[in-house]
Amino acid sequence: MSDVLESAPRTRLPHRLRRLLARLLGRPELGALIGAVAVFLFFSVAADSFLRASSLGTVLYAASTIGIMAVPVALLMIGGEFDLSAGVLVTTVALTSSMVSYQLTAVTWVGVAVSLVVALAIGGFNGWMLARTRLPSFIVTLGTFLMLTGANLGVTKLVGGTVSTKPIADMQGYASCRWLFASETTIGGLTVKATVWWWLGLLAVASWILLRSRFGNWIFAVGGDAAAARAVGVPVARTKTLLYLGVGFGAWVLGQHLLFSFDTVQSGEGVGNELIYIVAAVIGGCLITGGYGSAAGSALGALIFGMTSKGIVYAQWNPDWFKFFLGALLLLAALLNSWVRRRAEAGR
DSSP states (O other): OHHHHHHSGGGHHHHHHHHHHHHHHTOTTHHHHHHHHHHHHHHHHHOTTTTSHHHHHHHHHHHHHHHHHHHHHHHHHHTTOOOTTHHHHHHHHHHHHHHHHHHTTOOHHHHHHHHHHHHHHHHHHHHHHHHHHOOOHHHHHHHHHHHHHHHHHHHHHHHHSSSBOOOOTTSTTHHHHHHHHHOEEEETTEEEEHHHHHHHHHHHHHHHHHHHSHHHHHHHHHHHOHHHHHHTTOOHHHHHHHHHHHHHHHHHHHHHHHHHHHSSOBTTTTTTHHHHHHHHHHHTTOOTTSSOOOHHHHHHHHHHHHHHHHHHHHTTOOGGGHHHHHHHHHHHHHHHHHHHHHHHHHTO
């Protein structure tokens, strides 16, 4: 009888559980998922109004304005690079769209199209400079950041005489552009901004690229070891340039939302936002060294940012502590991501 019991398949369940746990620990977004659940539960208790439909809509909106950029920034970081110009690039494309439409007295769609070309050109420039000079992306994009910061202010004052653009709400095409980039939909009492749909769309595309395409394999390869990837035929320069183009596209989407939400754009906006995008990606599981991370993790990082920024307000705390709380989240996420990766590698 004892022999029968010992031969029973009771050891299969623990083995399968171990395999399942090993797979879960291998996912870079696991730490962000745990953090997102913890932050949600925390503010659900700490702030009475946090679970209201109007509050959740505001949280989603705040998360989406970060997530639209965090997704392509995460892909770039997986590829082993940074973009310190991402924050001011959003303002650059918004200013371009507004000034082209106003100064040329054209329909707003012309400004939208021209700004897309500008966004992709700047992204392509960063990738080209990186490939041609072999300088660190920190230096290349820091230079782009400084040039764009100065150009945003200088060109806006030169063209319009002030530091902000002129209103364009009465121009042809404004209503349709606003619908595409800045409209809102009410679903069961929950107000969903257009940025949420853009965010989810970019997340779906980025996840498919990383997990289902050859280009996704290239991204992980160049981020893990660019020299080894080049040795096996991976087009390293082209891959990184395309990743910078992705950041440019995300900046274009968010820049149009900025313009068509507020009608005018302040030329000094965007400085410092690039760090928030990087923080969201790191909280989501991306390693600073590249080669590891996910698009879903960056979305969770952006969601944590949205819940934290609005949860502090709903809890009626002093908002001056927000950056402190965000920094603590960053350190905890980095430690947790490092632990998760070590456990995943040990289980292989």
